[in-house]
Amino acid sequence: MKPIPVLIAAALLLCLGPAVAFAQTTMSVEVRETQLRATPSFLGRVDALLQYGDQVSVLEEAQGWARVRHQGATGWVHGSALTTKRIVMQAGDASAQRGATGSEVALAGRGFNQEVEDRYRAEQGLDFSGVDRMEGYGVDPERLAAFLSEGQLQLPGATQ
Amino acid sequence: MNRCTDLSRAIRIAFIATLVLAAIGCAGLGSITEIGTGVAVATGRMTDQQAQSLTRTAEAVERSAEDITPEQEYYIGRSVGAVILDQYPPYDSATATEYLNLVGQALALASDRPELFGGYRFMILEANEVNAFATPSGLIFVSRGMLRLTRSEDDLAAVLAHEIGHIQHRHGLKAIRTSRITTALTSAALTGAQFATSAEVAELTAAFEGSITDITSTLINSGYSRGAEREADEAAVEIMKRVGYDPTALIRVLERMGEGWDPAGPGFARTHPAPDTRISVVQRAIGSYRHQPVGAAARQRRFDRALGSI
Numbered sequence: 001m002k003p004i005p006v007l008i009a010a011a012l013l014l015c016l017g018p019a020v021a022f023a024q025t026t027m028s029v030e031v032r033e034t035q036l037r038a039t040p041s042f043l044g045r046v047d048a049l050l051q052y053g054d055q056v057s058v059l060e061e062a063q064g065w066a067r068v069r070h071q072g073a074t075g076w077v078h079g080s081a082l083t084t085k086r087i088v089m090q091a092g093d094a095s096a097q098r099g100a101t102g103s104e105v106a107l108a109g110r111g112f113n114q115e116v117e118d119r120y121r122a123e124q125g126l127d128f129s130g131v132d133r134m135e136g137y138g139v140d141p142e143r144l145a146a147f148l149s150e151g152q153l154q155l156p157g158a159t160q
Numbered sequence: 161m162n163r164c165t166d167l168s169r170a171i172r173i174a175f176i177a178t179l180v181l182a183a184i185g186c187a188g189l190g191s192i193t194e195i196g197t198g199v200a201v202a203t204g205r206m207t208d209q210q211a212q213s214l215t216r217t218a219e220a221v222e223r224s225a226e227d228i229t230p231e232q233e234y235y236i237g238r239s240v241g242a243v244i245l246d247q248y249p250p251y252d253s254a255t256a257t258e259y260l261n262l263v264g265q266a267l268a269l270a271s272d273r274p275e276l277f278g279g280y281r282f283m284i285l286e287a288n289e290v291n292a293f294a295t296p297s298g299l300i301f302v303s304r305g306m307l308r309l310t311r312s313e314d315d316l317a318a319v320l321a322h323e324i325g326h327i328q329h330r331h332g333l334k335a336i337r338t339s340r341i342t343t344a345l346t347s348a349a350l351t352g353a354q355f356a357t358s359a360e361v362a363e364l365t366a367a368f369e370g371s372i373t374d375i376t377s378t379l380i381n382s383g384y385s386r387g388a389e390r391e392a393d394e395a396a397v398e399i400m401k402r403v404g405y406d407p408t409a410l411i412r413v414l415e416r417m418g419e420g421w422d423p424a425g426p427g428f429a430r431t432h433p434a435p436d437t438r439i440s441v442v443q444r445a446i447g448s449y450r451h452q453p454v455g456a457a458a459r460q461r462r463f464d465r466a467l468g469s470i
Contacts, residue, residue, distance in 0.1 A: 112368050112371075120369055138261075150462070151313065153404040
């Protein structure tokens with residue numbers, strides 16, 4: 001075999017490496033709060049809460065869900081709550097000072113943040129009370145489960 | 161030149177090519193620039209400051225809507241929501257709002273993007289025009305005029321699932337001009353200090369204001385592309401199938417929408433493709449799927465109770 005095709009193949013393998021190794025990878029929670037569940041379903045029992053920036057070890061993946069370990073507990077988290085970037089909560093963190101870039105690290109609270117919103121709000125004279133009220137329209141999980149059941153509806157994933 | 165030298169040169173070239181390929185494939189342009197500037201700094205050909213500004217320029221190339229973190233998306237969405245509520249007051253009915261949030265939450269949790277920084281929330285707007293908006297962060301607004309086109313929970317689900325489809329595909333964020341995203345993200349990535357300087361906050365606020373205007377003018381005036389509307393309709397059909405709603409409800413709502421269709425008027429007619437075009441997209445997305453009509457009576461009872469007099 002000629003050396004160039006072999007080496008191109010090696011380069012491709014190097015690129016595929018991280019995707020193949022997903023099952024052992026470390027990921028971070030990129031939403032304000034999420035749940036560690038007993039089964040891969042939003043109706044699954046909640047065993048623990050995970051906060052923004054928490055790091056988890058991914059053990060396996062199934063249908064958009066990841067089974068993860070966090071501080072000794074294992075359970076399922078939906079993949080849309082996780083990122084491969086490390087989320088740095090404190091801007092004074094060593095990796096931030098090393099000038100880590102956005103491709104590996106996201107700095108929490110930087111960029112478009114509360115401070116920018118406050119300034120924008122003052123400049124525009126906008127009223128945010130409606131948006132604040134709307135954020136309180138969360139749905140109680142038990143109420144949602146009963147609502148689904150009454151309407152003979154379901155969510156994807158196993159519930160047991 | 162003898163064969164031996166030729167071969168070793170070929171191997172050397174192939175080795176360098178491999179490294180370059182691996183770097184391009186795995187790391188992206190920004191990181192290559194960083195490696196390059198790192199070498200330049202180490203060899204004394206560039207100051208740290210020059211290196212940083214070069215890195216910043218390179219990052220400008222690769223920034224896009226996909227790079228906006230859910231946290232920043234959350235702040236963008238809150239302000240888009242405040243602008244919408246500045247133009248359309250909320251319709252206050254605790255019963256109707258709770259019902260809207262139950263149906264909406266069920267759909268959102270069945271979407272490909274159930275988790276957002278602050279979650280999905282749904283609100284009714286006091287407006288007779290047929291309209292609905294979704295902010296990138298998960299705030300979904302539906303006008304009373306739009307709700308009057310729905311006659312069942314499945315119809316309502318069709319309207320909400322279409323808006324969730326826009327969020328799932330990040331259509332709102334994609335309406336933001338790239339230069340503004342670059343400002344937000346390079347500032348976020350490069351400032352190691354605890355607090356941004358006031359000049360940085362001013363620059364960020366200008367980029368923020370521009371981003372909000374890009375999104376609200378798209379939502380209220382110009383509308384998304386036909387391609388984006390097709391993606392949202394296809395997502396809506398898929399989400400409805402997963403939850404157990406009848407996806408043909410979307411066709412029924414579009415047919416009713418078509419009856420009073422006036423592209424010169426306000427609302428959906430100004431910002432969306434004609435219903436006929438969308439109906440054929442929806443029919444293709446439904447394909448051979450056969451809905452199992454179970455639970456329809458219970459859903460109709462609660463729909464009539466919550467939205468019957470909207």
